[in-house]
Amino acid sequence: MNARGPRPPAWKTLLALLSLSLSALLWLNGLLQSLDEPTVVGALDRRQLELTALAAPAVPPSLRELLTGPDPLKTLRETLADQLEETPGPGQPDELLQLALLQSRAGEAKEASQLWRRLEQQVPPEQRALVAALERGEPLAPELRQTLEQPWLLSPLNERLVCERLSGSPGACAPGPEARQALWRLLAVSWLPGGLLLVGLGLLVRQAWIRVRGLAPAAPPLQGPPLDLVDVTLLIAGGFVLLGELSVPLLLAPAVQTLLRPLGQEPALQQGLQVLLLYLALMAAPLAILWGQLRSSPGAAPAAGWLQWRWAPLATSLRLALQQVLMLLPAVALVGWLTSQLVGDQGGSNPLLELVLTTDQPWALLCFALTAVVLAPLFEETLFRGVLLPVLGQRWGGTAAVVVSAVVFAAAHLSLNELAPLLVLGLGLGWLRLQGGRLGSCTLVHALWNGFTFTNLLLLAG
Known part of the structure; x- marks a missing residue:
């Protein structure tokens, strides 16, 4: 096939040059504006750490160091704290809730108390009852705990952390099928x-x-x-x-x-x-x-x-x-x-x-x-x-x-x-x-x- 044909008409060439110039400006502007757009990298990192923490109980002890690391909940807590500190704005309620639960679990009472107060000011009234119960940390009956959880639509990991804080019994929150599914x-x-x-x-x-x-x-x-x-x-x-x-x-x-x-x-x-x-x-x-x-x-x-x-x-x-x-x-x-x-x-x-x-x-x-x-x-x-x-x-x-x-x-x-x-x-x-x-x-x-x-x-x- 001949790569070169007859010369295109002048109007067509001018139209192509105009289109190319405008497109180059639009793409350059779009590329520069992309620097100000939100990134999904932090969310992906957090989801993978959540998945690791959720799967950890189902991992055989001999493989735990290799598959999940020594303390996936600690890694998640530190990463989430860094992300919330670097991200402008009040933060998403589910992220604040998760970090407060992890800090309470790790004995960081002062940091967790600050997050409980932020959550109480940020979430709608129907979600505040769970926040107040978690801040107190007193055991609740399973039926009452589940009632308080309903307005939140908790993730499996957050549900397990809430259960651990409000159950008063370590055996009440044993990992179920969700841990094995998370491992796969x-x-x-x-x-x-x-x-x-x-x-x-x-x-x-x-x-x-x-x-x-x-x-x-x-x-x-x-x-x-x-x-x-x-x-x-x-x-x-x-x-x-x-x-x-x-x-x-x-x-x-x-x-x-x-x-x-x-x-x-x-x-x-x-x-x-x-x-x-x-x-x-x-x-x-x-x-x-x-x-x-x-x-x-x-x-x-x-x-x-x-x-x-x-x-x-x-x-x-x-x-x-x-x-x-x-x-x-x-x-x-x-x-x-x-x-x-x-x-x-x-x-x-x-x-x-x-x-x-x-x-x-x-x-x-x-x-x-x-x-x-x-x-x-x-x-x-x-x-x-x-x-x-x-x-x-x-x-x-x-x-x-x-x-x-x-x-x-x-x-x-x-x-x-x-x-x-x-x-x-x-x-x-x-x-x-x-x-x-x-x-x-x-x-x-x-x-x-x-x-x-x-x-x-x-x-x-x-």
């Missing part, structure tokens, strides 16, 4: 990823050895849509950024909120549907532009289509995707760790992470899953590896195309804190597109990656 969840979120990291590291070493020995199969010819740089700029800068990311929230978000107003009694479901519908709306303009561009393209499409999905045989696509996910795990983890060590946590996490972590409404979670695991991989891979990478590759070569498409992919997520890990993920996806020639495999990698993250959040949330 802890193994899934802590130790299973470690095993997968080792497998991925082995695959990376094997891949490097194959490359050094010159045994790797030749990459297939890079095929893609017959578009020029102006077309791609209009598609991504004009369609995705200006019409999608900018216009959809401004123009359609109020209409979607009005449409979903009857679900006001189900705020989680309302939010889940809003995320799903707005993402579908964001996809509409760029996909319509791409459809028009391909429809007006001269010549016949290649056998596998302009985008080279090539799902079949599905077993091959899945094998390539699984291998790439495993190889990406150690690389992304290393870059993420280095970023946190060098610059710390600068905020700006994906807001969808917090929504998944704090939602227990099944239909809302389904909406979040459809958005993150199905729609986002299909849409983003279509733009970045289906269109941008091959069009750039036909002009600048495969390596430059992989790097540039990865940079654009990482910047599109508008998070400086996650920029470096997303760049590595984009490089891996681009390398797979270049070496395998299958957009379907890239989409499966992206879906598996997001699905892995989504599952971890569900396990942490319990």
Whole structure:
């Protein structure tokens, strides 16, 4: 396919340059603003420590040091105290309650007393009775204790801590099935990823050895849509950024909120549907532009289509995707760790992470899953590896195309804190597109990656 066609009209070039300039300003502003956005890292750390403390009674004594550490409740208490000190504002009631319980348990009566007073001023009247009872620390009958707990919707760990403080009998709060369930969840979120990291590291070493020995199969010819740089700029800068990311929230978000107003009694479901519908709306303009561009393209499409999905045989696509996910795990983890060590946590996490972590409404979670695991991989891979990478590759070569498409992919997520890990993920996806020639495999990698993250959040949330 000829990489260079006739020169586009001047108006089209000017429109592309204007779209590119506006998009660059919007993305730069979004990246800088991400530094002021809340981060989910602290919440993830706290959830994992809670899970560890909840699972500790079910861990065999011989493995306790390895799996949970010597005193997980102490670690949780110190971490929670540091987070509340560093975070502006009064703090969430469940966090204050948990810290007060842990401090009372550790004999830090003065610190706990201050938190009990803060809680009494912060919570609604129906929750103050439990706070007062906990501050006194006098044993209560189980029926009365359960009545006081009802307005709180306590987490399993907080429920156990409340029981210990108000029961007056150590045997009354023996860990039940929730401790064993927490142990399985802890193994899934802590130790299973470690095993997968080792497998991925082995695959990376094997891949490097194959490359050094010159045994790797030749990459297939890079095929893609017959578009020029102006077309791609209009598609991504004009369609995705200006019409999608900018216009959809401004123009359609109020209409979607009005449409979903009857679900006001189900705020989680309302939010889940809003995320799903707005993402579908964001996809509409760029996909319509791409459809028009391909429809007006001269010549016949290649056998596998302009985008080279090539799902079949599905077993091959899945094998390539699984291998790439495993190889990406150690690389992304290393870059993420280095970023946190060098610059710390600068905020700006994906807001969808917090929504998944704090939602227990099944239909809302389904909406979040459809958005993150199905729609986002299909849409983003279509733009970045289906269109941008091959069009750039036909002009600048495969390596430059992989790097540039990865940079654009990482910047599109508008998070400086996650920029470096997303760049590595984009490089891996681009390398797979270049070496395998299958957009379907890239989409499966992206879906598996997001699905892995989504599952971890569900396990942490319990």
